[in-house]
Amino acid sequence: MSLLEVKDLRVHGPARELVHGISFSVEPGERLGLVGESGSGKSLTAMSTVGLLAHGLRAEGSVLLDGQQVIGKPDRALVPLRGPVAAVVFQDPRSALDPLMKLGEQLAHPIRRRAKREGRSLSATALRAEQLRWLDRVSIADPERILTSWPHEVSGGQRQRIAIAMALACGPRLLIADEPTTALDVTTQAEVLDLLDTLARDEGLALLFISHDLPVVARITDRVIVMQQGRAVEEGPVHQVFTRPRDAYTQGLVAAAQQLEAAVRGMQ
């Protein structure tokens, strides 16, 4: 059984349809990229899979997450799926973290919920050990200090690492990452991509990775779907799609990305 199976997904806005019938699946451990320009519907598609569409948007079709239908379910029915099955890392780690809560407490939430779900009691000492273990897993230096820091006291890269730690602490099998490195500097971006790559491998995670950045998608995923104006225009292994694109729109995107890279390569 696929971990995620999407069939004829449509997303309706207040005035018009924004995603026009997209179908795909993600197998356990697989890494799928959704690429496209702004407004292509890639984030709407990803958020529909966990029932996190913004107010005023409505999904239609079928989304089976670990065999359970997501579409049409009340929010409460989806809570058991969010975390243990799929967790999300958002683009902007500033808005994904609560500015009024210390980082250690934010990280404690998914750890406590997981312990409760698994019927484990969690002493204060055990909680602290788990917090430190997760910060270590996402390569945070000086974890003791980070636990007592506020979100605004740490860098953007550190905030994103903590957001990743919080997502992974839920113990998901699918990690949905929506432009997780777009807000980061290029050196930090490379570090976070390396981190996601290692964690996904070590934890046996499946990835649904959303980005407008073709080289980033090429770095982290195996298979890619190219979206344009709410439709999937091309799908295939990432190397094939980015070296021999068939669709005219994909060809334009690939040519633009290659043109930018040629400016740097031409001088090296």
Next chain:
Amino acid sequence: MSLISLKDVQFSYGDTPILHGVSLDLQQGESLGILGESGSGKSTILRLMLGLTRPGSGVVTADGSPLDTRSRARMQAHRRFAQPVFQDPYTSLDPRMKVRRILIEPHAALDLPGDAGAEAARVLEAVSLPADSLERYPRAFSGGQRQRIAIARALIARPRVLLADEPVSALDLATKVRVIELLTELSREITLVLVSHDIAIVAALCPRMIVLQQGRIVEAGKTAEILRAPQHPYTQRLLASLQHMPVETP
């Protein structure tokens, strides 16, 4: 000839030092890229060059004389000499103004010669937008088109220097490439100062570059030479961090 120069410029926000003794020289026809990550001080250099802020110490010289930001006449001359283009075309255009007024306003404010209407038509053509754009509001345009309008507004002063702060980073890939082509075209006549975190944009547009790290210039020179053989460890790390498109294996 030197168009703008910074000599041993220091700058702080309160107690937080931003620039530590920055010196650079912008030569006519040698567009300059200022490459750095967030917080490196690159936008502050641009604000100093624009005269929007004064250095704590050191001197900013433009068009042969020190930039005295307190002199109205000096600043008006400087606005004709150097014009800005900002990052976000959604916030840099007044949504209540039609494009015609957006373009004509600086013409009047800077007391520029020539007929304002004719000049507006000229700059619109220079950025490849149709003439009927003049009667429309910014909301009628896409991000790339808005950035063209922002560039047109800068061109109306017939400046010698265009100071652009991340002018394409808010744009989609294909649009980005087209706006870079436009800036390449314009840079034959106007010298660009381009602030960016993106090496590819600097490589595409600027024959010279500086690399800024935490308020210090760590590397400066010809872009081609720096990219071929980066000397400073930080520049080396920036280049090593670039992600690449896959290449077809035979």
